Amino acid sequence: MVGMHELAVTQGVLDLVLDAADREGGGQVTRIDLVVGELASIVDDSVQFYWDIIAEGTAAAGAVLHFRRVPIQFECRDCRALFEPADEDFLCTSCGSGSVRVAAGDELRVESFDLEPAAAGPAATADQPTKEP
Ligand SMILES: [Zn+2]
Numbered sequence: 001m002v003g004m005h006e007l008a009v010t011q012g013v014l015d016l017v018l019d020a021a022d023r024e025g026g027g028q029v030t031r032i033d034l035v036v037g038e039l040a041s042i043v044d045d046s047v048q049f050y051w052d053i054i055a056e057g058t059a060a061a062g063a064v065l066h067f068r069r070v071p072i073q074f075e076c077r078d079c080r081a082l083f084e085p086a087d088e089d090f091l092c093t094s095c096g097s098g099s100v101r102v103a104a105g106d107e108l109r110v111e112s113f114d115l116e117p118a119a120a121g122p123a124a125t126a127d128q129p130t131k132e133p
Helices: 004-023 044-054
Strands: 028-037 064-070 073-076 100-104 108-116
Touching: 004 028, 004 044, 004 108, 044 064
Parallel strands: 028 064
Antiparallel strands: 028 108, 073 100
């Protein structure tokens, strides 16, 4: 089962990575490390599934996606403490304030990606198939 949510997310990641790869001078993106919050309803396999479709023909075609899950974290608006909620109690664990916001856990972001520089110059024929003698 794949959802449209993952498609939109995947498209966003692709745009971002291609943009960044361009700024780095271009090349082939081979691997992408993604950080996914526990609150983000992302099915890893679905993202890879869409990736293989929409990245085709781009500099990121065939890139392998790696997902790292991060726990939900709240930030207290009153004392700025960062804490992980216990059960359904979202009160600040430092001062007991109920004025908190989600600081991490609902995001999906690109942590890093591997870029193989495009071969430069007219001598770049190394990736053409060569016949064995
Ligand atoms: Zn607090």
